[in-house]
Amino acid sequence: MDTENTNLFEFAAFDELESEHIAAPRYSYWKSVWRTFFKNKFTVAVAILLIFIVAFALIQPMKSGYSPTVTPNINNADMKFLKPGPGHIFGTDHVGNEVFDAVWAGARNSIIISFICTAINMLVGIPIGALWGFSKKMDKWMIEVYNIISNIPFLLLAMILSYVLGAGMRSLIITMTCTEWIFVAYFIRTQVMIIRDREYNLASKCLGTRTGTMIVKNILPYLISVIMTYISRQIPNLISYEVFLSYMGLGLGTTNASLGQTISMYTSYMKGYPHLFWIPVSVLAIISISLYIVGQKLADAADPRTHM
């Protein structure tokens, strides 16, 4: 070997800090989630639309101050059943109120209710479902608890709660959460059971990991995408539910606006004044569909297997 060439090399000193460094590309879970999510232009457009609608639904009713019980134009026949047009964007209804105000006031309450209910159902249902799926001893009895709770006539329960608590947002939220959580728990239980006995969990168990740690660290991260899918269906479901309850006369009560209340109130005018029915339904559909799409795409993005 030539001495000239060996001089070109330098001796590297041993660096303890450098030797600990792992030369893999940096991976941050949440950054990857957002990157995957924002990659799709369509999703971003829907997300922006959703944010705009939700913000509008939260702000507009404050400005309009709409309430179904305030009917200044009730004796003014010229103001009733106007077609949508300039001045009255969505037209006017049977008591001469602006449909535009009614729809957004309703949307606000419906959105708030469905978000709160979803949050409660998830916060209660996921931990219980995770434990339930993990423990076979618990499963034996929880299945019967599920049989019992899921078979109590829902309408009866809703009516009794409206007796005890009176009609209103609080009683509606309790109605839509007091039995609904068991379905979330049941869903999570099935999912946990599927991955409970996978090899990596067996290995973890052999190494002495505690049950709680296994659920939180090994199983729940795997379920994030499934849970997101569930949530994205849950919110439109709850809005539909609220429509159904209002249709049965067990909703928010006549003094509060909600999309369900508005839709069931306008249903009887469907033949003569179709816009009264279709406008709130379309607004509801737009909200639900965009929530569903954003949720589905978030679920896809939350699955670490899509990050590669």
Place this chain on the structure above:
Amino acid sequence: MQKNYIWKRLLRSLISILIIMVIVFTMVYTMVPRDNIFFEDSTYRKLASKSDDKTEYVYSTWEKLGYLDYERINDYCLTLYEAGSPEMSAAVEPDSPESREFVELYTSRGYTVEQYLGSGRYFAYKDVPVIRRMLSWLSQLVKIDTPYAVKDETNPDLVRKLSFGRTPTGGVALIGSGSLHKYLLYTDSHFPWIHQNIIKLNFGTSYPTYQGLEVLRVLFQSQGGEVKRHVVFETGYETDSGINFGTLKYKSILDRMDRKKFVDNYANYETFKEQPSMIGTSFIMGIFAMALAYFLGLPIGVLMARRKDRLADKLGMVYIIFIIAVPSLAYIYLFRYLGTTLLNLPSVFTTYGPGDVRSWILPIISLALPSIASLMLWTRRYVVDQMNSDYVKFAKSKGLNQREIFNNHIFKNAIIPIAQGIPASLAGCITGAIITESIYSVGGMGKMLPNAINQYNNVMIVALAFMFSTVSVLSVLAGDIVLTKVDPRISLSEKAGRS
């Protein structure tokens, strides 16, 4: 092992049903204000307010419905004196010594003692605990008809026996005498051809709506106008009548018409009517909707999976998202609008009635819409999952073509979780569809529970809750059994040696 598991699970299901009933009884009898039951009662409204008759009516109705035990001073005095005697009429007055005894006795027994507003006479009542109420309901649930069932003091010579014979319509029958029903077991030309009256479920009598009718009769009795036909009675009397001979029941006091038609005391009967019963209507609608859903949902789901991320898949997803996102109320109205304007179908069931096929089309399709969507979604999911599995890749590498792989491998595996849901959807047919039935004015089961709740028909609520929960709990079990039949690898009982 398997049998053992099923028995144990049946037992646990039974306990679950009992607990559901305790909860329902508690809700209905303690949490709904008991004054509400009179809202729909016309007799109550006719009685002058604050009259003694009204008080009497209110408390005796509550006693009849099992809310409370009700004791009048009259009943108490009747145990001491003869009816109509002067001691009797003196004793019922509020200042008599008997009244004082009555007050003392019932106060010591925990009763609340009050006075009628008009006459000032005493009465006492005490709430019946929910558990006792439920146990008495349960004890009367199953009624078995025997030749010793009828207890009629006005007819001491009633023969008590069983014999074989024929019904007036020519069927074979086990005929009872002294039993509640005349024909305990009989055959006729109506579905399901063999009928029995020996073991009957007794859910009580409906109140305040359908007053005086047995709950099961309300649900199972055919509706609409009578179907009359030429009938020859046992006496030789001929007339046009809708009589269903199989339903003949004991009647204590016969009128002139009864004597003309019947040779014995069995003169109470139901008639054949034009339209199916509530439960029948819902079941027909449900069965066809279910068949339609499986017939369309499964193939479309498979198609979507095979054309994943292509046009067919995307169109299918649009439909699924639409059904999920739009409330059923709205898409049923939309669909009805389309059906009535484009296909010229009737917008309500009652236009042509259940006898015409056109009436059924829109309600059945409306009912099937959400089931089609969910079957599409899940079939697609399962098939896609199977398509990525190793055994499919192996089959492909062995040289099997697409069709063979699909029919022999993927479909068989993908159908397993779907087969589990079939018993539950069958069971769902009898509970009826609330929204669909109300939009199309179909006389089915869907409205029964909401109406019973709104009209405070407690007997009906309890009966429906019992029927629905029993059917649903059993259908979950049936689903699991179907699961093991479709997939022999699955075992319901815990295997030995596995935690």
